[in-house]
Amino acid sequence: MANKKKASKAAKVPNTAAQLADQLTAALRTLDTLPLFGARVLVVVRGITPGGNFIVPAENVIQQMIPVLVPPSGSSRVYAYGQTVVLDTTVDGQDSALVPLRSGTKVESVAPAYLANLIICEHESGGVTIQFSFPPKALAVLLNAEPLSRALTRIDLYARRPLFSSDFTLLGPGYHPKYRILIHGPEIEPDLEPLANAAAALDRLLPLLRELLSDFCFREPADLTNYLGLMLTGLLINHFVICLKGVALVDGNQPGVGKTLLMRVLGVVMDGVDPNLIHYTPDEEELQKRTCATLRPGRQTALIYDNAKQPSGTPISSPTIEANSMAPEISLRILGVSENYVRPNDVIWAITMNQTRVSPDLMSRGLPIRLAHDGPPEKRVFTGPDPIEFAREHRLGILAELAGFVVRWNQAGRPEGSRSHRCHRWAKIIGGILEVNEFPDFLANYEEASGTFNAELEDLTLLIEAVLAQPEGPFVVVEPPEDDQ
Structure with a gap:
């Protein structure tokens, strides 16, 4: 009997090696979830399933997204341009372009992939947390939402070169709120060297x-x-x-x-x-x-x-x-x-x-x-x-x-x-x-x-030339009427 009690007691004594192994396993799991060096900090959105269903009020998600897509600082990445919603893909001044996220009411197929550079969705199921890009079904609700439409910075004109404003001021790269013009183009200084005085153009x-x-x-x-x-x-x-x-x-x-x-x-x-x-x-x-x-x-x-x-x-x-x-x-x-x-x-x-x-x-x-x-x-x-x-x-x-x-x-x-x-x-x-x-x-x-x-x-012209080349017509000479007297 005494031996059984000793064995039971021994079984309850923690095994140091097993403890260390468990701690190491937990640490490795935690390490897997930590951002690596150089990883971007993305906004995490919760309350959406991978299928695009909202498990929190959709309006809450929309309100969460507005300051992400239209930052209070004014450095917008997403704009309203005509009847489209577009993403400015410029990174460190390189590869400038506007990518359509929504045309009319339709979400573009590339929209989730491009927005994944700003936003990642997260959902827990069965004790496991998974991350995924914004599902198209939920994205259609977001990009067509009136609160977002009102908040978006509007572009009247986009160019990949400098432009002259309505008062003929040269506009360089960046967004110009006075004219609602976005320019992805180089900074230039007009060349005012005198033109040559030459006969040939x-x-x-x-x-x-x-x-x-x-x-x-x-x-x-x-x-x-x-x-x-x-x-x-x-x-x-x-x-x-x-x-x-x-x-x-x-x-x-x-x-x-x-x-x-x-x-x-x-x-x-x-x-x-x-x-x-x-x-x-x-x-x-x-x-x-x-x-x-x-x-x-x-x-x-x-x-x-x-x-x-x-x-x-x-x-x-x-x-x-x-x-x-x-x-x-x-x-x-x-x-x-x-x-x-x-x-x-x-x-x-x-x-x-x-x-x-x-x-x-x-x-x-x-x-x-x-x-x-x-x-x-x-x-x-x-x-x-x-x-x-x-x-x-x-x-x-x-x-x-x-x-x-x-x-x-x-x-x-x-x-x-x-x-x-x-x-x-x-x-x-x-x-x-x-x-x-x-x-x-x-x-x-x-x-x-x-x-x-x-x-x-x-x-x-060809018709007139052909007619005039025929000495006998085809045309009719109309004589003036004789004088009644």
Whole structure:
């Protein structure tokens, strides 16, 4: 009996080794839950299941999230932009972009993954705590909640380059609450070096623009000037959302003369990225989808419809381009849903073609930029640097030279340009800037280009010429009535 009591007592005596093992196991479990060096501090949201059901009042979660998405400090990461809710993905000034979280009422598929950089959900079940990204079902409630919508900082315009404000002050990177403009772009200082006094238009440019454009075969000086006008339009794009701007009609006398390259250069200078080109199609529904897919990532504002052509020489005519290019807002159907993608018309519109033929509506909106080369285009050699690489490497300096154009005009009292256009205010501002900077031929090629680009005018001209070439008609000579006396 005594032996049994001793054995029972011995069994109750703690085993030091077992205790240490248990403590070590518990410590390792705790260590697994501690943040590692460099780990981010994320906001933890409780009260939501992995399936997206609320187990606390949904309004409580919404109120918890508002100061996370719209910090009282004013350094917002989430904005309302048109009819979308977007996330600023900038980290330490790098990889700047706006990612749509919600378009219309629909939560984007990428939204949970991107918001997981700010928020993580946590739920305990069966004694085990699990973490997961914000479920789409619950996220739809949050992103469509009126309290959040009222609290979000609003963006009227977003750009990846500096812009000139309504009073022509240069705006640098960051959010500008007075104008509700967000800029992800470099800080630049306008280059106010005097322009060269030269007869050739190209030689009047400052060094970087001159080097960039030296190998492009502009047909006339006016075509070079119109391209400069297109670049300046990009720096003043916020001025031409309500009052509108021209559509660049980039013409080549044959394939391979550099039309696409010229527009890619524009995209690199304006947005810092080589733009995705939109393959033109006469199928309007498909063209809308392609345009929407190009705009929604938010990385480019140059819409370039490349190598537009129609069978049998039919003129280019697109209700999608004609309507949206002349509207203050772009509205395009989102693929797969019955909602539209809506944003301010803060983009540059361009169509590249060979032997251009367009509808009268497109011509009335047009900014002609013509390239011409005699001889086989494959034998044409760029003697200078690669234009894309040069634009990428010297982007800040090129933007600074362009900004200098605007500052000189501002200092001169902002005189208006002398030529008219359907986009009246745009023509007066851009024309005035170019005239002050000794480029007086903005739109000087419009009438000549209209005579060849406008399909109806060309057809009418051919008809008149054919009629007049027939000595016997087909026409009727109407004699004046005889005098009754």
